[in-house]
Amino acid sequence: MTSSWDDGLPIYQQLADRLAAALLDGNPPEGSAMPSVRALASQFLLNPLTVSRALQALADAGLLENRRGLGLFVVPGARERLRASERERFLSTEWPRLRLRLKRLGIGAQHLSWEDSR
Amino acid sequence: MIPQPLVRAEGLSVRYGARTALQDLSFEIPKGRVVGLLGHNGAGKTTLMKALVGLKTAQGRLQVLGMDPVRERVALLQSACYIPDVATLPRWARVHELIRLMSGLHPRFSAERARELLRRTSVGLDDKVSRLSKGMVAQAHLALVASIDARLMILDEPTLGLDVLSRKAFYEMLIDEWCDGERSVLVSTHQVEEIESLLSDVMMLNEGRLVLSISLEDLDRRFMALGHDPAVADRIAQAHPLLRYRGAAGATALFDGAPPPDIQALGQRVRPSLVDLFVALTRKPELDRRHF
Numbered sequence: 001m002t003s004s005w006d007d008g009l010p011i012y013q014q015l016a017d018r019l020a021a022a023l024l025d026g027n028p029p030e031g032s033a034m035p036s037v038r039a040l041a042s043q044f045l046l047n048p049l050t051v052s053r054a055l056q057a058l059a060d061a062g063l064l065e066n067r068r069g070l071g072l073f074v075v076p077g078a079r080e081r082l083r084a085s086e087r088e089r090f091l092s093t094e095w096p097r098l099r100l101r102l103k104r105l106g107i108g109a110q111h112l113s114w115e116d117s118r
Numbered sequence: 119m120i121p122q123p124l125v126r127a128e129g130l131s132v133r134y135g136a137r138t139a140l141q142d143l144s145f146e147i148p149k150g151r152v153v154g155l156l157g158h159n160g161a162g163k164t165t166l167m168k169a170l171v172g173l174k175t176a177q178g179r180l181q182v183l184g185m186d187p188v189r190e191r192v193a194l195l196q197s198a199c200y201i202p203d204v205a206t207l208p209r210w211a212r213v214h215e216l217i218r219l220m221s222g223l224h225p226r227f228s229a230e231r232a233r234e235l236l237r238r239t240s241v242g243l244d245d246k247v248s249r250l251s252k253g254m255v256a257q258a259h260l261a262l263v264a265s266i267d268a269r270l271m272i273l274d275e276p277t278l279g280l281d282v283l284s285r286k287a288f289y290e291m292l293i294d295e296w297c298d299g300e301r302s303v304l305v306s307t308h309q310v311e312e313i314e315s316l317l318s319d320v321m322m323l324n325e326g327r328l329v330l331s332i333s334l335e336d337l338d339r340r341f342m343a344l345g346h347d348p349a350v351a352d353r354i355a356q357a358h359p360l361l362r363y364r365g366a367a368g369a370t371a372l373f374d375g376a377p378p379p380d381i382q383a384l385g386q387r388v389r390p391s392l393v394d395l396f397v398a399l400t401r402k403p404e405l406d407r408r409h410f
Binding site: 005006007008009011038041042043044046047048049050053072 | 150151152259286289293294297298299314315316318319327334335337343365366367388389
């Protein structure tokens with residue numbers, strides 16, 4: 001039942017990351033309403049307070065806005081903002097690790113295919 | 119005005135003859151919480167739940183929904199419901215008969231809502247209890263109890279003996295149909311890992327004492343787990359972790375409060391799991407061979 005959460009980060013943070021990944025894919029699209037706390041709690045089988053914390057984290061990051069009486073909406077420009085921060089995160093933390101691993105394995109640019117395997 | 123907690127206990131103790139079953143418990147359960155009650159067998163979980171609904175007389179101060187559970191038990195049970203671990207539904211009854219029975223017994227029971235909740239399950243209104251699987255009986259029981267317009271639900275080992283799908287269905291109904299931000303649940307279970315993500319708070323009982331009562335939000339802040347290379351285990355041990363165990367990230371040390379920065383730098387911070395914390399607080403880790 002809990003296999004979908006790893007033991008790295010707090011669960012609310014993992015949910016926020018997942019919702020952010022969905023936003024990056026345009027789900028839900030900019031300007032649209034986010035699903036309600038109850039709907040998300042039900043979907044992920046999570047405590048509603050945990051869901052609220054995750055949504056609050058996304059609102060604090062400027063990706064969601066609260067429209068009084070209507071709930072949370074995806075801010076216009078949220079995808080671009082997310083893409084920028086994800087790129088920044090990749091280049092500053094993931095890429096150095098990946099580069100190190102590629103060097104260890106002796107893999108150069110010429111070994112890598114840019115074609116989709118599907 | 120600060121809203122009244124649904125449960126307020128101060129210096130609560132329960133004795134069975136010479137034996138102390140609960141000793142000096144103080145805690146509060148506010149509204150809108152899902153509180154997990156963890157403890158080994160005999161730690162006092164069932165006794166505490168019984169005290170909360172007035173089935174056990176306790177010393178100390180105890181208010182549930184602003185009432186004295188023993189003196190005002192009838193009034194309390196209008197707004198608090200309890201499924202004991204030994205709960206059974208009469209085997210000869212059909213589900214629609216149980217709904218009629220509940221309608222007659224409980225002033226705040228909604229037959230319409232019970233039928234609506236049961237539609238979510240594979241339990242039919244004409245089914246006899248004796249023909250239902252264990253998981254279906256548990257769901258029918260929850261549906262009946264969740265159809266009471268109450269503010270506090272107390273569940274003692276509700277999923278004991280159920281298979282994994284039935285347990286999931288049970289908790290789905292609890293989250294979807296009961297948790298509305300106002301009502302609270304106190305649930306005891308041994309399947310800690312399964313319900314961890316459903317909880318807002320946790321209470322841990324060890325030999326009748328409350329060794330931890332904390333929201334998961336505060337727990338994330340207070341306890342720190344460090345995944346580390348076995349090579350630095352000795353240096354980590356010198357910082358006096360509560361427990362050292364083998365987690366998903368390999369060797370892990372659990373600290374109450376953040377250890378000094380030089381110790382933190384030896385490992386990577388991971389989320390402490392409730393199970394590990396429970397083990398750390400309820401038994402002497404050096405006696406447990408599974409943990410180094």
